[in-house]
Amino acid sequence: MTIVVTGGRGFLGRNVVRRLLKAGHEVRPVGSKDYDLTEQHGVRALYAELRPRVVVHCAAAVGGIGANVDNPGRFLYENALMGLMLLEEGRLAGIDKLVMISTSCAYPQDAPLPLREEDLWEGPPTGATGPYGIAKRMLHDACLNYARQYGTNSTVLLLANLYGPEDNFGAGSHVIPAIIRRYIDAKRSNAPSVTNWGSGHATREFLHVDDAARAVALAVATRTGPEPINIGTGQAVAIREIAEAVQTAVGYGGDVRWDTTKPDGQPARYFDTTRASQRLGFTSAVPLEKGLVETVQWFREKGQHLVSS
Secondary structure (H helix, E strand, O other): OEEEEEOOOOHHHHHHHHHHHHOOOEEEEEOOOOOOOOOHHHHHHHHHHHOOOEEEEOOOOOOOHHHHHHOHHHHHHHHHHHHHHHHHHHHHHOOOEEEEEEEHHHOOOOOOOOEOHHHOOOOOOOOOOHHHHHHHHHHHHHHHHHHHHHOOOEEEEEEOEEEOOOOOOOOOOOHHHHHHHHHHHHHHOOOOEEEEEOOOOOEEOEEEHHHHHHHHHHHHHOOOOOOOEEEOOOOOEEHHHHHHHHHHHHOOOOEEEEEOOOOOOOOOOOEOOHHHHHHHOOOOOOOHHHHHHHHHHHHHHHHHHHOOO
16 A cells, blocks of 8 residues: 655654554655645646555644744645645545644644643634644644545544654754753853753643654554544643753753743643544553653764754
């Protein structure tokens, strides 16, 4: 069975490709240089030339907070367009399944915790990532309505914040790679102190990329229905705890300061993962401390040459 993974050379996509190859599938990773998924002719060419039975849609127009602030229209347009055309042209091509990767940004900003799938439509996504979240939510609705009208087989996975080896450690990186690089740079330069943003009391949910790839592989093999499914650990961890674990893994002995003039963001964000357990048989397996040590080790051995000091 041929499986196409869009965004197949990105952080999540590479891990999904490896997982599916290990399971014995024929896998075709594609990127923007292969097919322009924002153009109908590009999507049609993908289906005509590769003839996949399953498509895993990991590709996204995405970035950090600054990129979201600068590109709200583009992020909404391109993400909605890619997903809708893969769904429609896939239906016309007769594919067996589409696995759509989504995000917690699709939830309303004031949704009750833990975040439950049935609360997705209780209010609009807001803040800097609101347009990106609106595009993803549009795709949730599209999968539901295509199942209703055409019987389309799809699974929508909302992923917690990913981390792990091969993550982006450059400018605009997310919380964990940014903290790891900060402490490694400080140790290497014998800096007397490290300064982290905010108070460190805000909590987030972090999922190892290996766990995320395993969830995607389960979704490929399982008919779940089109309703969105949260994929995470179901546990919130304070940013301060992350920083302390990274400091230990790096072996940095200097002072640690917290710049409370910088924003914490939302105080808490984490999933209810009951549906993932019930429909996919998925629970996370990589403990956070182990995953952080592994990620620190990878960056020391292989990642530092990929970013400027």
